[in-house]
Amino acid sequence: MKKLSIVATLLLAALIIALSLNHNVAANSASANLPSYAADGKLVLPANYRDWTFLTSGFGMNYSAGTSFRPMFTNVYVTPEAVQGFKSTGKWPDKSMFIVEIYSPASHGSINKGGHYQDTFAGLDVEVKDSSREQEWSYYNFGAGETVGEAIVGPGCNNCHSKNGAVEHTFVQFYPTLLDFAIEKNLIKSGMSIPLNQSRFLKIMESSGWEKTEQAYNEDKKKNPDSDLLNESALNAMGYMFLRQKKTQPAISVFELATKNYPNSANAYDSLADGYIAASQPQLAIAASQKELSLVSADPNLTADQKKQLLGLAQKRIADNQKR
Numbered sequence: 606m607k608k609l610s611i612v613a614t615l616l617l618a619a620l621i622i623a624l625s626l627n628h629n630v631a632a633n634s635a636s637a638n639l640p641s642y643a644a645d646g647k648l649v650l651p652a653n654y655r656d657w658t659f660l661t662s663g664f665g666m667n668y669s670a671g672t673s674f675r676p677m678f679t680n681v682y683v684t685p686e687a688v689q690g691f692k693s694t695g696k697w698p699d700k701s702m703f704i705v706e707i708y709s710p711a712s713h714g715s716i717n718k719g720g721h722y723q724d725t726f727a728g729l730d731v732e733v734k735d736s737s738r739e740q741e742w743s744y745y746n747f748g749a750g751e752t753v754g755e756a757i758v759g760p761g762c763n764n765c766h767s768k769n770g771a772v773e774h775t776f777v778q779f780y781p782t783l784l785d786f787a788i789e790k791n792l793i794k795s796g797m798s799i800p801l802n803q804s805r806f807l808k809i810m811e812s813s814g815w816e817k818t819e820q821a822y823n824e825d826k827k828k829n830p831d832s833d834l835l836n837e838s839a840l841n842a843m844g845y846m847f848l849r850q851k852k853t854q855p856a857i858s859v860f861e862l863a864t865k866n867y868p869n870s871a872n873a874y875d876s877l878a879d880g881y882i883a884a885s886q887p888q889l890a891i892a893a894s895q896k897e898l899s900l901v902s903a904d905p906n907l908t909a910d911q912k913k914q915l916l917g918l919a920q921k922r923i924a925d926n927q928k929r
Contacts, residue, residue, distance in 0.1 A: 638651065638653075638657070638686055638702070640700055640702055643753050646756065647745075647754055647755060647756070648733065648745040648753065649752065649753055650729070650747055650751070650752045650753065655682065657685060657704070658685050659681070659682055660682065660782065661681050661779055661781060662678065662681070663678070663681075664676060664679075664710070665677065666779075676710060677707050677708065677710065677727065678709070678710055678721075679705050679708075680705070680706040680723075681779075681780070682704045683704075684700075684701060686700075686701075687700075696773065697734050697775060698734075700735055701734040702731060702732070702733050703732040704730075704731050705730040705731070705732075706729055707729065707730070708724060708725060708727060709725045709727055726749050728746065728747055728748045729747040729754070730744065731745040732762075732774070732775070742763060742767075742774040743756055744757040744766075745757060771787065772792050772794070777792075777793075778793075778797075778799055784799070785808075788805070798828055800825060800828075800829040800832035800834050801822065801832075802834045803834070803839060803843060806818060806843075809821050815858050819862060822862065837867045837870060837873060840859055841860075841863060841873070841876050843859050844856045844857075844860045844863070844876055844880060845876070848883055853883045853884040856880045856883065857880040857884060860873070860876045860877040863876065869903075869904065870904065870906070871897045871900040871901040871907065872904075872907070872911075872915065874893045874897040875893075875894075875897050877893045878893035878897065878922055882922070882926075890922060890926055891923050891927065894918075894919040894920075895919075895923065897915060897919045898920070898923075901916055
């Protein structure tokens with residue numbers, strides 16, 4: 606019994622030590638995620654920010670008219686505690702920090718022959734919500750290799766974020782993992798229009814049916830005419846997603862929506878014909894393919910090879926289905 610008592614005591618002591626170590630690790634981690642300032646008021650760069658919650662990436666984003674002189678990649682991180690607080694209360698908690706990491710683009714390296722990838726680290730911009738500072742929301746800039754950042758002087762950043770941020774001073778409209786949550790919880794600023802995206806399109810479709818979905822799509826087109834979130838390419842991809850899931854009627858509905866909104870697109874009718882084939886509706890597939898043939902030669906969005914491909918697909922589809 607004495608030996609058992611000693612063993613139990615040792616196990617208990619080990620457990621207490623382990624819990625204490627875990628508590629210290631958690632405390633140190635939380636402390637590392639809080640803003641820290643040098644004696645001169647500059648912000649100290651958190652060394653562990655890449656371990657934070659990743660929100661989004663952008664490329665060449667420009668809030669003014671025209672194109673960026675030198676498009677850059679941006680990666681946005683936020684402290685995990687800030688995300689937890691936001692989801693719990695609907696507000697960004699005090700001491701929230703957002704880091705925008707900036708990289709220059711490259712296009713030809715290794716096996717890459719098209720598009721762009723991130724190359725040289727160019728610096729950081731940091732947004733901090735801290736009620737202990739002169740301004741609750743403040744902004745800092747770090748050059749590459751710098752460990753402390755100067756506060757950005759002037760009202761520019763604050764005014765822009767206050768006016769254009771979807772939630773408080775933050776651009777939640779560009780954070781896909783938080784945007785739908787913010788909309789569902791009615792956190793978006795009054796008067797701010799957020800274009801319909803695919804995830805909300807699909808939710809409406811699931812909960813309210815196609816008629817309501819098409820109505821929401823048409824209303825969004827009027828309200829946000831410049832939005833490309835549900836353009837022809839997006840609708841086309843969504844339709845084929847439904848086909849892969851063996852959901853032929855939803856696929857046809859989406860393809861038909863594409864032909865209504867892009868009536869001069871040969872590819873839209875090609876996709877619609879595929880939907881009709883999947884639904885065993887050969888006559889409708891023939892009609893869609895004939896429409897495709899009438900459009901393909903004049904479609905300005907197609908290359909010569911693409912026109913040739915669609916021409917062949919439509920002709921084969923018509924011939925195959927006329928035999929039935």
